[in-house]
Amino acid sequence: MRSVLLHPLMSALxxxxxxxxxxxxxxxxxxxxxxxxxxxLYDEIRSGQLPFHLGMTLARLLASFVLAMGLGTAIGxxxxxxxxxxxxxxxxxxxxxxxxxxxMVILCYVWFGLGEVAAxxxxxxxxxxxxxxxxxxxxxxxxxDLLEMAQAYRFGRWKTLRHxxxxxxxxxxxxxxxxxxxxxxxxILVVELLGRGNGMGYQLxxxxxxxxxxxxxxxxxxxxxxxxxxxxxxxxxxxxxxGRWRR
Numbered sequence: 001m002r003s004v005l006l007h008p009l010m011s012a013l014x015x016x017x018x019x020x021x022x023x024x025x026x027x028x029x030x031x032x033x034x035x036x037x038x039x040x041l042y043d044e045i046r047s048g049q050l051p052f053h054l055g056m057t058l059a060r061l062l063a064s065f066v067l068a069m070g071l072g073t074a075i076g077x078x079x080x081x082x083x084x085x086x087x088x089x090x091x092x093x094x095x096x097x098x099x100x101x102x103x104m105v106i107l108c109y110v111w112f113g114l115g116e117v118a119a120x121x122x123x124x125x126x127x128x129x130x131x132x133x134x135x136x137x138x139x140x141x142x143x144x145d146l147l148e149m150a151q152a153y154r155f156g157r158w159k160t161l162r163h164x165x166x167x168x169x170x171x172x173x174x175x176x177x178x179x180x181x182x183x184x185x186x187x188i189l190v191v192e193l194l195g196r197g198n199g200m201g202y203q204l205x206x207x208x209x210x211x212x213x214x215x216x217x218x219x220x221x222x223x224x225x226x227x228x229x230x231x232x233x234x235x236x237x238x239x240x241x242x243g244r245w246r247r
Contacts, residue, residue: 016034019033019034020033020034029211029213030213031213032213032214032217036214037214037217037218037221038218039214040214040215040217040218041218041221041222044215044218044219044222045222049203050218050219050222052198053198053199053200053202053203053219054200054222054223054226056192056196056198056199056200057185057188057189057192057199057200057201057223058226060116060119060120060123060188060191060192060199061181061184061185061188063120064120064123064124064127064184064188065127065177065180065181065184067120067124068123068124068127068128068131068180068184069131069173069176069177069180071124071128071131072127072128072129072130072131072132072134072135072176073131073135073173073176075128075132075135076131076132076133076134076135076136076138076139077135077136077138077139077169078139079132079136079139080135080136080137080138080139080140080142081139086136093129093132093133096125096128096129097129097130097133099126101122101126101186101187101190102190104122104125104126105122105126105187105190105191105194105195106194107122108121108122108125109122109194109195114195114196118195119188119191119192119195119196122187122191123184123187123188123191126183126184126187127180127183127184127187130176130179130180130183131176131180134172134173134175134176134179135169135172135173135176137172138168138169138171138172138173139169141168141172142168142169174235174238177235177238178231178235181227181230181231181235182227185223185227188200188201189201189204192205193205200219200223203215203219204216204219204220207219
């Protein structure tokens with residue numbers, strides 16, 4: 001247990017030491033020292049600005065994530081179980097996978113206006129093809145022998161879904177979720193930078209205009225810390241759970 005905590009702590013201390021040394025060596029406003037950045041972070045938390053903007057970004061992330069995962073899972077499984085339709089729509093997926101995120105964001109703002117609907121739609125449209133492809137592969141990889149066994153033992157649809165299909169699809173769902181979190185929050189920052197009046201992306205753009213590098217780094221550290229917390233407390237335990245059925 002000590003080594004599990006010791007190694008990350010030593011790594012973090014080494015990173016801070018290198019940061020401090022480089023900042024002292026350059027002595028430039030472009031790279032403020034850790035003390036200055038954490039001072040800005042404390043001030044922003046105390047003023048309530050950072051919790052407010054972080055909350056707005058996380059709300060958009062949650063809405064986009066739920067929609068993208070729900071729609072993508074349903075479409076992916078459907079295509080994976082229907083080869084003819086999969087072949088028909090495969091080119092569509094290739095096209096949407098290769099549309100740049102920035103283009104999709106701009107188009108959604110042009111089509112739907114500078115509102116929350118456009119912001120969420122842009123994020124979902126960028127993430128949806130990835131989820132569809134991942135779950136489609138999961139549906140294709142289902143063990144037909146297990147399905148035949150469930151049919152022979154007359155499991156029924158619900159029992160087959162719960163005990164045969166779902167355990168096999170769960171690892172693919174977790175893979176889509178983990179990559180989804182990483183992709184969605186990056187797109188949300190672009191969405192907020194271009195067309196919203198709040199959120200982490202909006203604040204980062206504001207700090208950029210003021211050339212406030214300490215503010216940029218402070219907000220980046222806060223958001224990365226929250227994402228890492230979600231990864232450690234939710235996604236990693238689910239990832240471990242996803243492989244248990246194979247043992």
